[in-house]
Amino acid sequence: MASTPSVKKIMQPSDKATSGYSKAPMVRPSIPEGKGMRTADELAQATEKISVRDMSFYYSENRALTDISLSIPECCVTAFIGPSGCGKSTFLRCFNRMNDMIEGTRVEGEILLEGQDIYSSRTDIVTLRKRIGMVFQKSTPFPKSIFDNVSFGPKIAGIRKKKELYEIVERSLQRSALWDEVKDRLSESALNLSGGQQHRLCIARALANDPDILLMDEPASALDPASTARIEDLIFELKEQYTIVIVTHNMQQAARVSDQAAFFYQGLLVESGATEELFTNPKKQQTEDYITGRFG
Amino acid sequence: MSSKLDIYTTKRRGRFSNFLFTSVCFLATMTCVLMLFVLIWNLILQGKDWLSWDFVERFPSRFPVKAGIKSALWGSIWLISLTALFSVPLGVGAAVYLEEYAPKSRWRKLIQLNISNLAGVPSIVYGILGLALFVRALALERSVLSGALTLTLVVLPIIILASQEALRSVPDSIRRSAYALGATRWQTVWYQVLPASLPGIMTGVILSLSRALGEAAPLIAVGAMAYVPFVPEKLTDEFTALPIQIFNWTARPQEDFHHLAAAGILVLLIVLVSMNAIAVFVRHKYGKKIRW
Amino acid sequence: MTEERSGEEQSIEMELGEAAVIKLPRSTSLERAGGGLLVSLRPYYEGVIHFTLFLCASISVLVTVGIVVVLLYESIQFFFDVSIIEFLTGTRWTPLLKPQHFGILPLMCGTMLVAGGSAIVAVPIGLGTAIYLSEYASPRFRDIVKPMLEILAGIPSVVYGYLAVVFVSPIIRYVFPSAGVFNAASACIVVGIMILPMIISLSEDILQSVPLSLRGAAFALGANKFEVTVRVVVPAALSGIIASFLLAISRAIGETMAVTLAAGATPKLTLNPLESIQTMTAYIVQVSQGDTPAGTVEYRTIFAVGLTLFLTTMTMNVIAQYILSRVGERYE
Known part of the structure; x- marks a missing residue:
């Protein structure tokens, strides 16, 4: 509960995001001050974590993404923005190869994780997913206890000692700012948690695998403003240790939490750059139109 | 007369036919309910005086007063336990393969169609298969093992279909989450999908086994004995079962044997009802916790 | 596992x-x-x-x-x-007696008599119940009746055989003194009760799957409940309902214990339900109970009869499945 003041601070823009955005479309999203957002120079200096080179993605014959090239810096938040159906979620799922589960999908080009090709035939998909965690749009707790939910990853990785598992669960829940709320009822069903808590539980579950990268598909899009604010605070804290990639169609949110932003439209990466610059001084007309809400 | 229809009219068109039709349908429904009550009332009336602890403790006999169902009851217990042992892993395994592993191909469609059709094959046909395959070809003779293997064939399609239904009710988000956490396919199935679908699978298994418990035809075809004055002790022993004992008693002309049959049916129904009660309990206890 | x-x-x-x-x-x-x-x-x-x-x-x-x-x-x-022609066209079936005859028609006739008779019992009651439960009954009434039907469906067939011998047959003999102790009518009645729950649950599912919009459209045109049900809902669900009848009749054809107990063991080419007859399934039971040595013609008759039984039920099931799969596509 130490974070209450900052919750209040962020409450206002998020309120604007839910109610004011569509009514006042010409307003440019404001960049919050003093929240530790990385500048363009810092971004340029950061180590490259994931590098995407000329990647195209196909659903059987239909090309969903065309020639994407993008660099994702370490310990930063990268946001993918764009209208529905622009391919941003598909792109996100390419990083941990969740698209493999859909039959008839195909990837061209390469995505490198620290120099190793994610789509190489030698890649072990399970190891990959342990290093690149994912949180889904809709929180999906397993119908089990809170403890079992968080300890699932370590358990399948072979950790059986209760004490060790407990330590991991505690650490993960603390990092996801859920520990204080649930520490007395770890054996209760995760389905009894509120929506926002379930979402943080899913984050904790991903963190328990100790990944380097966290993918978030429209985090908090189904949550109330207060819960959203908590998740956004959390993203800010987590980026000190993790490389975070989020997909969002809420421009206010992208402006609040991300260091780097990439704008997608109809399967193309239109523009990418430091959030600061992209939102204040976009280079392309399409980007300008979209972030000011003039998009039709 | 006004050409406009009065919306307050009491003379509604087709009122009588509506009433008649509703009544006929309602009567049909009540007939079904009535049949159930007639059946149970008749059984209790005929069998209640013959039902006693001794009846359960005694072996069959030529004299109605001395006859009991000990060997039949134990035969049924043997059969059901063995059938469960064989059919549950096979059936659930097949369901997991079809729902979680098999690619959407013609082969899978074929297996699926095949299973639906197997569920409709008369049980006596399985009995003939068991006779040729287990009793003769594998030379298992008229043993408990032959009987249980035959019953396994009878209930396998039902268990597969019920388990598939249960697996399908687990939302895909659970699978996706597990995969995203680095679980392999089997880990996803074993730790998440199977536990989540367990109440459904259990219900299906119990219902299929209660079907097996009431089956007599395939057992007669594989040669279950009419008169077995001992309890089976090993897999190769000859056996009888509750429904077969009931069949034999019913087939006799003497009134007293009919009373015995009624008492035997009451025992069989008590076992079936308790099995179904367990199924309902499982569905309520564990099914309600999970809301998607 | x-x-x-x-x-x-x-x-x-x-x-x-x-x-x-x-x-x-x-x-x-x-x-x-x-x-x-x-x-x-x-x-x-x-x-x-x-x-x-x-x-x-x-x-x-x-x-x-x-x-x-x-x-x-x-x-x-x-x-x-045995020549296949004699098997398919012969009118006498006496493999266990001398002189032996191997014409399956009497067994077929007995089977069809029981299947047809049970359909006459079960179809009207089943369809009426399905319509009532799907269209008219209150949720509370459904919650009470449906578990009862499940119990009815869960009762083993040998119990229905008992019911036929001890309860139904005496009533029939009281009403029609010419009826035998074993008669096809008692078998028809109990098999009809047996397949009732199947017809009800399948038909009810089909009726429920008729879209609400269709009902709404009919009501909006001023039709009353009876007209909506009989003119719109049932016709829309008709092919599925027929499939459920087929599945139930196929079940009646394969039904063994009740028929063996109630209908007797005299293969006869007759349509009189008051006489004793024998069905294919009952014949298989009769041979299985005796001591027919393996490898003899008598032993092999059960496989020939079994094959006929298997092909008959399989054909009906495949047709029903095909109809049901087409119904599923229509409303998706």
């Missing part, structure tokens, strides 16, 4: 040594070779499970193959001794 489980525990144990050193087995490389023992074994281990499960599913195909092979093998031998 127990074997698979223990296999998994083993490989986890293998890996525990490594897991104890580093808190989380986290490989920096994405390649399998860099991921420790478990990772390098995992593809094989997953493959073994995949293959085992595949075998489980294949057994169902093997069972079908087994049924067809066994029935055909013995039947073909049977047809070496």
Whole structure:
């Protein structure tokens, strides 16, 4: 509960995001001050974590993404923005190869994780997913206890000692700012948690695998403003240790939490750059139109 | 007369036919309910005086007063336990393969169609298969093992279909989450999908086994004995079962044997009802916790 | 499944040594070779499970193959001794008595008499109940009646046989003094009760799947409940309802114990329900109960009869399944 003041601070823009955005479309999203957002120079200096080179993605014959090239810096938040159906979620799922589960999908080009090709035939998909965690749009707790939910990853990785598992669960829940709320009822069903808590539980579950990268598909899009604010605070804290990639169609949110932003439209990466610059001084007309809400 | 229809009219068109039709349908429904009550009332009336602890403790006999169902009851217990042992892993395994592993191909469609059709094959046909395959070809003779293997064939399609239904009710988000956490396919199935679908699978298994418990035809075809004055002790022993004992008693002309049959049916129904009660309990206890 | 489980525990144990050193087995490389023992074994281990499960599913195909092979093998031998023409057209069936006759028509006739008779009992009551439950009944009434129907469906067939002998047959003989102790009518009635729950639950599902919009459209045109049900809902669901009848009749054809107990053991080419008859299934039971030595013509008759029974029910089931699959497509 130490974070209450900052919750209040962020409450206002998020309120604007839910109610004011569509009514006042010409307003440019404001960049919050003093929240530790990385500048363009810092971004340029950061180590490259994931590098995407000329990647195209196909659903059987239909090309969903065309020639994407993008660099994702370490310990930063990268946001993918764009209208529905622009391919941003598909792109996100390419990083941990969740698209493999859909039959008839195909990837061209390469995505490198620290120099190793994610789509190489030698890649072990399970190891990959342990290093690149994912949180889904809709929180999906397993119908089990809170403890079992968080300890699932370590358990399948072979950790059986209760004490060790407990330590991991505690650490993960603390990092996801859920520990204080649930520490007395770890054996209760995760389905009894509120929506926002379930979402943080899913984050904790991903963190328990100790990944380097966290993918978030429209985090908090189904949550109330207060819960959203908590998740956004959390993203800010987590980026000190993790490389975070989020997909969002809420421009206010992208402006609040991300260091780097990439704008997608109809399967193309239109523009990418430091959030600061992209939102204040976009280079392309399409980007300008979209972030000011003039998009039709 | 006004050409406009009065919306307050009491003379509604087709009122009588509506009433008649509703009544006929309602009567049909009540007939079904009535049949159930007639059946149970008749059984209790005929069998209640013959039902006693001794009846359960005694072996069959030529004299109605001395006859009991000990060997039949134990035969049924043997059969059901063995059938469960064989059919549950096979059936659930097949369901997991079809729902979680098999690619959407013609082969899978074929297996699926095949299973639906197997569920409709008369049980006596399985009995003939068991006779040729287990009793003769594998030379298992008229043993408990032959009987249980035959019953396994009878209930396998039902268990597969019920388990598939249960697996399908687990939302895909659970699978996706597990995969995203680095679980392999089997880990996803074993730790998440199977536990989540367990109440459904259990219900299906119990219902299929209660079907097996009431089956007599395939057992007669594989040669279950009419008169077995001992309890089976090993897999190769000859056996009888509750429904077969009931069949034999019913087939006799003497009134007293009919009373015995009624008492035997009451025992069989008590076992079936308790099995179904367990199924309902499982569905309520564990099914309600999970809301998607 | 127990074997698979223990296999998994083993490989986890293998890996525990490594897991104890580093808190989380986290490989920096994405390649399998860099991921420790478990990772390098995992593809094989997953493959073994995949293959085992595949075998489980294949057994169902093997069972079908087994049924067809066994029935055909013995039947073909049977047809070496008995001409197929006599089998299909002969009007007397006395394989267990001298002189032997192997005409299946009396058994077919008995089977069809029972199937038809039970349909006459079950179809009107079943359809009426299904319509009432689907269209008229309050949710509370449904909650009470549906479990009762489930109980009715769960009662073993031998119990219905008992009901026929002890309860139904005496009533029939009281009303029609000419009826025999064993008669087809009592079999028809109890088999009809047996297949009722099947008709009701299948037909009700089909009726419920008729879209609400269709009902709404009819109501909006000023139709009353009766007209909506009879003119719109039932016709829309008709093919599915017919499929449910087919499945139920196929079940009646394969029904064994009740028929054996109630209808008797005299194969007869008759349509009089008050006489004793024999069905295909009852004949198989009769032979199984006796001591017919394997390899004789008498023994092989049950396979020839079994094959006929299998083909009859299979054809009806396949037709019903086909109709149902088309119904499913229409409203999707």
